[in-house]
């Protein structure tokens with residue numbers, strides 16, 4: 001089978017630990033899965049060899065240079081084995097290793113395995129130990145070049161910024177990402193993260209942010225991320241208090257832009273009006289629900305029907321005309 | 322509809338045959354994984370318990386658990402219990418390591434449970450503890466060999482000052498996934514004494530993002546997986562209504578239903594992926610809004626990710642099926658009341674049948 005072929009080519013140039021003279025003192029420990037194992041894995045010979053020796057040194061508690069090398073092989077075979085990473089960190093500490101080369105190793109692994117939880121955690125520990133966050137913004141930005149929505153990288157970036165107070169250029173960075181791809185929801189989330197933790201959403205900031213996001217919505221009225229950001233920063237306040245938003249809605253509506261997010265925001269505005277005593281807005285809201293369910297957003301037909309019923313039961317009955 | 326009885330009968334038969342064929346294909350997929358996983362799955366070595374869970378629960382949802390005969394069933398139960406990290410009488414500190422490991426990757430002897438000795442670096446992983454308990458329930462075990470105080474001590478050791486949970490005592494990242502695991506374990510063992518429930522609820526509440534989905538933690542981007550974990554945890558703790566306002570719940574429901582494209586996406590502006598038919602579908606179910614889903618489109622999408630010859634499901638059409646997406650794809654189908662699939666318990670992520678079995682034995686331990 002092709003699997004076997006692949007593993008053979010993987011193992012080219014690999015010398016089994018069992019054949020290495022400098023490992024003769026170690027008695028390898030095989031995995032003991034009992035008489036009736038389940039979900040077995042068709043391990044390669046290399047995998048078994050590496051882990052047989054790893055089990056043995058962990059059992060012994062050996063923390064030496066050669067074990068550092070062995071853990072490197074074990075990580076290559078299975079980067080998701082959290083105990084290997086943990087043990088490697090203990091060896092690094094025991095040997096008082098210079099963390100610079102370890103940071104390089106972690107960086108390389110992060111770039112090869114950007115969705116691996118263990119390596120990101122390892123990276124975080126190394127940054128803590130060395131108290132050196134200077135490369136983290138660069139590294140995460142590198143990961144974003146391939147996948148600008150990588151959750152691990154964003155999480156790591158937020159941790160770095162928060163822990164070391166690296167707020168100053170982040171808004172600019174986010175702005176760059178949004179100009180590249182205004183549908184990048186992670187970048188919008190990061191924008192919120194930066195502002196809430198620095199200036200906060202003061203009246204002044206909200207005003208500027210509303211202006212900022214409106215420009216994006218004008219370009220792409222169907223971009224949910226931008227609409228979510230807009231309604232998110234108005235949380236608590238009323239949409240109808242923001243003249244530029246009302247103007248945006250009017251302008252898009254007059255162009256008959258078929259955006260469910262536009263119409264959904266209109267319903268929110270109408271609901272605010274009804275709650276404020278403007279009875280006739282209820283009917284307008286209900287009409288928009290119908291439009292959404294039948295034409296603009298039929299996937300969510302039942303949701304819009306529900307919304308219509310919810311509004312009527314909260315503020316109704318409808319004035320029959 | 323045909324006027325002729327015979328015609329309509331054969332149509333019905335044809336449909337039935339096709340569906341039976343589909344079921345069999347998936348039964349074969351999970352049966353195969355239950356025995357052996359290919360070399361590419363080596364990175365699952367430390368998480369084999371979770372794969373076992375996908376296989377067993379998958380067969381259960383397919384209503385084909387009977388392909389595992391009694392003999393094999395008790396062998397699997399033995400294997401699961403052999404992964405229980407038990408306290409070492411001579412080592413006080415071993416208690417906080419208790420729970421389940423994902424496999425014997427550290428070389429702990431298979432029969433260590435007979436007179437447990439603590440092995441260096443051998444410790445439980447919260448996701449393995451949770452899935453081991455679920456597997457036992459699925460197989461009809463009564464959990465009598467669970468060392469309940471030890472498992473609970475192991476869980477307690479993992480809660481962080483912010484309310485979240487780590488996966489192992491050796492320290493790890495902490496997030497909403499592990500909050501959910503802790504809640505499942507506490508719920509299954511019917512004991513909330515080791516979890517600081519209000520601190521946990523606080524962590525969940527703080528993870529509610531500005532767009533009303535939940536992130537893996539505070540200020541992180543809202544995501545289908547973490548939203549499921551957050552809501553299910555609140556449901557299991559019976560803290561949904563006391564933690565969230567009605568308005569917040571309405572908005573969360575809206576965030577969820579907005580995720581439907583044909584299937585479901587995990588975040589705004591991302592493509593649909595089979596697993597979110599479960600993560601989002603189950604969240605909507607827990608919040609009483611599953612009838613908003615366009616089932617037809619959802620089913621069509623899930624079926625488009627079916628492994629044509631191999632069975633199983635992948636995240637996207639024309640990709641390789643994997644155990645996680647195969648199981649969650651089935652659960653996504655089950656949430657649409659798809660014929661021939663058993664109904665599932667949305668918060669526990671096991672079949673209703675297994676959840677009922679839990680209720681029937683819950684008073685006994």
Ligand SMILES: [Zn+2]
Pocket residue numbers: 594595596597636646
């Ligand atoms: Zn997925």
